[in-house]
Amino acid sequence: MIPVAKPQIDEAEIQAVTEVLRSGMIAQGQRVADFEAAFAEYTGTEHAIAVNSGTAALHAALLAHGIGKGDEVITSSFSFIATANSILYTGARPVFSDIEHETYNLDPDQIAEKITGKTKAIMPVHLYGHPADMKAIREIAEDHKLTLIEDACQAHGAKYNGKKVGSFGTGAFSFYPTKNMTTSEGGIITTNNAEVAEKARMIRAHGSSQRYLHEMLGFNLRMTDICAAIGLVQLGKLDDYTAKRQYNAKRLTEGLQDIEGISCPTIKEGCEHVFHQYTICSSERDKLAEYLNQNGVGTGIHYPITIHRQPLYQELGYTDTLSESEKASREVLSLPVHPQLTESEIDTIIDNIRQWSEDK
Template identity: 65%
Template structure:
């Protein structure tokens, strides 16, 4: 089977973990501090705060900006549920703005339509490894005095006009095993705001700046030195991983070009798309389920990201959401992601393209 995703863990990562285990300093220690410093340098921000998941990064970032009861946060519905769930964790209300059909990212024009006196922040999602239109989104935020919290959980190393995702506003990243780099499990917040960084550090550690002295309500969201040790090694490799993903995506697009009924990934010329996922749309009459079943029978892994927009999820319908967001709804019915991760070979890519060409011809 050609898997849809595969973490790349080598001897360097294994040795780094063994070193931590032998040191006896396993909880949040120097490795976490080093990882924070190195990741901030990589993204181009003054501060980074490591936590134990991408969801924790979103939650803590929102709280560090003071978002809570009565606030509204605009975000796309075509993303993983953690994006909007994190807004709910704070007591604020997610407000969904539809996406652009080509990039699958939030549509700036739809953001403007959703702004009310209660709007406090925007969470653009850099879906599949391609940045949202941060030029337009930053202008909207500045004109309306809104906070920007970037969901860059799929966009390590992605750029918009040469500037890295996670450096426009407050950035949030995930290091889940399927991401472009991993710490096993983990997340991080990036920011140029010292106050936000200090609050995020307190939030991740029971509201404490000093042990056993609690200044605010906090949680246990700490990253371990084991995770940080893996992250320090992976951070040195992420650009190489991304370059491999980009080459694989370009090869696949060239191989799949001119097949009727399939729309290939669109790359905004202003962006460096790091292809966390290579996502196509199936539009030629054959059902997506049939395509997936046939691909799986041929040993090709696939993914659907995402089969149901958040505003259509049962939990959100129970909360009273009944929006009509047609671009997101249509995308959820058509998208299929194909393997382009660094572990796959040119032979694997040929197998994927030849099989798809055969099935769709």
């Protein structure tokens, strides 16, 4: 079976972890500080605050901006549920806006109608590694004096007009094992706002800026030096990983773009897609997925149920009609694109989809 995702860990990461274990300093220490500095430099931001998951990064970023009970945050329903749940954790209410057909990211033309007197932030998702339309979305945020928080959990290194995501507002990244780079589990907040950075650091450490002095309600969201050691190695490989993902995506598109009924990923002008997922679209998605799985090609559906249709959100009273989001949930199918794919495996993926198309 060709896996749809495959973490890349080799001797460099193992050696880095071994060094931390032997040092005796395995909680949040110098490796975390080094990783934060390196990631801030990589994203072109002044501050990076490492935490223990991408969800924690979203949650802490919202809290650091003062988002709380009674507030509304506009975001996408076509995402992993952590996007919206992180808003609920603060006591605020997610407000869902529909997506663009081409990129599966928030459609800027539909955001303004969702803004109310309670709206405090917009949280675009750079889904699958394709940047959202940050020029348009940032203009909306500035015009309405709204906080801009980027869910960049799938978009490490993606660029919009030459600028890396996570640097337009306050960014949140995930380092889950199947992401474009990993720390085994972890996340990070990026920001150019010193006050937000300081609040985020306090939130991750029980509301403390110095030991045993607790100035606000916080949590234990800290990253370990073990995770940061892996992250430092992985960050050094990220550009090479990205180039391989982009190459694999190009090969897949070249082999699939002329097949009737299959829509390949779109890359908008000025955007650099880092292909956390290579996601095609087909009205016969489930039949195609079954065929591929039976023939040794792993697939994924990201995501089969929009967030506002999840049982939790139905219980909360969400009744939105989001036509593009709901259509995408019925038709998207992610194919293997990870850096460890071989040329032969890419050919196998293409050949199987072409055969399925000819046989149906």
